[in-house]
Amino acid sequence: MKKMFRFSLLAIILTVFSGCGYNTMQANEEAVFAAWGDVEATYQRRADLVPNLVEVVKGYAKHEADTLKAVTEARAKVGTMQISKEMLDDPQAFSKFQQAQGELSGALSRLMVVVERYPDLKANQNFLDLQNQLEGTENRITVARVRYNRAVQDFNTSIRVFPNSLTNSLLLHLSRKEPFKADEGAKTAPKVKF
Numbered sequence: 001m002k003k004m005f006r007f008s009l010l011a012i013i014l015t016v017f018s019g020c021g022y023n024t025m026q027a028n029e030e031a032v033f034a035a036w037g038d039v040e041a042t043y044q045r046r047a048d049l050v051p052n053l054v055e056v057v058k059g060y061a062k063h064e065a066d067t068l069k070a071v072t073e074a075r076a077k078v079g080t081m082q083i084s085k086e087m088l089d090d091p092q093a094f095s096k097f098q099q100a101q102g103e104l105s106g107a108l109s110r111l112m113v114v115v116e117r118y119p120d121l122k123a124n125q126n127f128l129d130l131q132n133q134l135e136g137t138e139n140r141i142t143v144a145r146v147r148y149n150r151a152v153q154d155f156n157t158s159i160r161v162f163p164n165s166l167t168n169s170l171l172l173h174l175s176r177k178e179p180f181k182a183d184e185g186a187k188t189a190p191k192v193k194f
Contacts, residue, residue, distance in 0.1 A: 021164030025172060028155040032177050033085050035151035039144040043078070043101065046137045050075045050108070053130045071111050074104040094178040102183040108134070149179040 054071055078100050087093040112131075156176045159168045168174050 020167040021158060021161075022167050022171065025155070025158050025164055025168060025174060028151070028158045029174060029177075031151040032088065032148070032155045035144070035148040036085060036088060039141070039148050042137060042140045042144045046104075046134070046141065047075060047079055049130065049133055049137055050104075053111075053134055071104075071107040074100075074107040078104045088177050089175045091178050098180060098183070105138070105183075108138075145180045152177045152179045 050071065054075075083093060083097040087097075155174075158164050159172075159174050159176070
């Protein structure tokens with residue numbers, strides 16, 4: 001009879017813990033970290049590509065040095081600002097990182113306006129190739145951000161639903177992760193003047 005009771009108790013405990021969400025929350029947090037790694041990889045690709053683009057454009061647009069300087073400075077600022085996996089829980093650090101990335105995107109947008117103003121830049125095949133690479137990189141960043149936000153949503157949901165929330169509060173103490181948010185003013189379309 002005691003063996004039957006112990007077996008029943010063990011079965012109940014295993015059933016309770018199999019539905020506690022412990023492994024799910026761990027897997028979801030790892031998915032957030034992996035998605036963040038993808039975002040960092042696409043940022044690194046852009047950081048590696050921008051100096052090459054700037055060098056090619058410098059040869060053709062010496063009179064637009066201010067724009068190129070802004071791109072270089074924004075890229076340098078992005079290069080010095082790193083965010084670790086632990087900082088994903090810190091909304092202020094995450095916001096500063098996102099702001100630096102937004103400044104680089106803005107500088108690159110201004111650079112593209114320079115291209116529109118000076119058609120002779122477009123004639124250079126190297127520039128066209130680099131421009132296509134940059135455009136592809138920006139698209140990759142967008143995709144990586146979307147995937148990161150989905151992973152964050154899945155993770156944040158998994159730590160808030162019952163019984164996972166109970167497991168989290170008692171065992172794991174995981175906190176919500178910050179998703180990417182639109183930059184201030186992103187709702188307003190940029191104005192291009194010639």
